[in-house]
Amino acid sequence: MIELIERLSLLKGVSGDETAVAEYIKKEIDGYCEYHSDHVGNLLVFKQGAKRPLKKVMLAAHMDEVGFIITHIDEKGLLKFTTVGGIDSRVIIGKAVLVGNQGVYGVIGARPVHLIEAAEKDKVIETDDLYIDIGAKDKAEAQQYVNVGDRAVYDSDFVRFGDGMIKARALDDRAGCAILIDMIQNELEYDTWFAFTVQEEIGTVGAKTAAFSIAPDCAIVVESTTAGDVGGVPDAKKVCSVGKGPVVGFMDRGTIYDRELYQLAMDIGKRSSIPVQTKEGVYGGNDSRSIQCSRGGVRCIAVSMPCRYLHSPSCVLKIEDIENTRALVAHMCKEMSALD
Structure with a gap:
């Protein structure tokens, strides 16, 4: 099984x-x-x-x-999204995802840490401040692979490990x-x-x-x-x-x-x-x-x-x-x- x-x-x-x-x-x-x-x-x-x-x-x-749904593609080709189901935004920054039926590879990104003010560093980053980077050069290229409404899932392998454990x-x-x-x-x-x-x-x-x-x-x-x-x-x-x-x-x-x-x-x-x-x-x-x-x-x-x-x-x-x-x-x- x-x-x-x-x-x-x-x-x-x-x-x-x-x-x-x-x-x-x-x-x-x-x-x-x-x-x-x-x-x-x-x-x-x-x-x-x-x-x-x-x-x-x-x-x-x-x-x-649970997963993500694409809500907007900006002029730089970055994908805005919201969560589908109960996802803690603290665990998703920097995670790899697969977008749409084609499984387009992407990474969840945020503002670089050196640009965050000291007063903001202890705050949990909201999903609205994150995006998915699929490596597109602009909006037109991103739209060749992704549509608004596409879902995205974590890119995570199935692994057996430890004392009879599985991860997926x-x-x-x-x-x-x-x-x-x-x-x-x-x-x-x-x-x-x-x-x-x-x-x-x-x-x-x-x-x-x-x-x-x-x-x-x-x-x-x-x-x-x-x-x-x-x-x-x-x-x-x-x-x-x-x-x-x-x-x-x-x-x-x-x-x-x-x-x-x-x-x-x-x-x-x-x-x-x-x-x-x-x-x-x-x-x-x-x-x-x-x-x-x-x-x-x-x-x-x-x-x-x-x-x-x-x-x-x-x-x-x-x-x-x-x-x-x-x-x-x-x-x-x-x-x-x-x-x-």
Whole structure:
């Protein structure tokens, strides 16, 4: 499955431009299930199992990633942009990016440090003060390669390193997509529905239509969440830690999770010897916020992989956490399908 995550993470798929990811997933799941794309770009999947479920369960993972969108090309051929999704401007200065479908190479630049006044040096540079330099001599040349509205992504390789770690650009949420693909490619005990959603990073847009179309009773959102187990972070603010298994939350900024499903995840972890950790804090959000409100309401739980440096060019996951998340999600899907 790690090789699949590598292939997925190298695809360009900034929110609103997820086509390449969706087309690749179709190739992976073709012949294993029934699927179609809806009008906003979600890929909706039905996988027949050995039994009919008592409860209709949907698994969801989003295809989109954070990135940039070009808003203006100036006379010097420099590209002005804004962020798509939650990106910290402190991590992007000097980073290499790939712009548009052609993958035009560029570098995010700012005013030279020797021209910054002393009073400004301690301030965080705003995105409005940055630009992408693609090496064009002027506006006319830049327009031969880039259009306003083109997306840009970090130019970041997939790397295995350290004690079973991987680093890549879009692990949020291509690792979740890989888990869903792997489940579709294998036999399931119960009929199960899957949603590969779009535009999660700008407001969980795709999840709204996906949940309405599938109309599940329950949903598992398979995600990545911020692990703060790094230098300078007090224990009370770490949220979760890499290497301690999948993360299950009781609440975030968009969802109060179903208490019975939360407890089910913890119980399965104990029964099946799968390490499970609680998300210790009310931070972030995911597709659950939209899924829970669909039709007459959907019981939701999110199962996330702890990820360091989320939304940066170097997201970091531990392979063991990915495998344990896959195991927990499979057990939960089976047991939720049989709930009274």
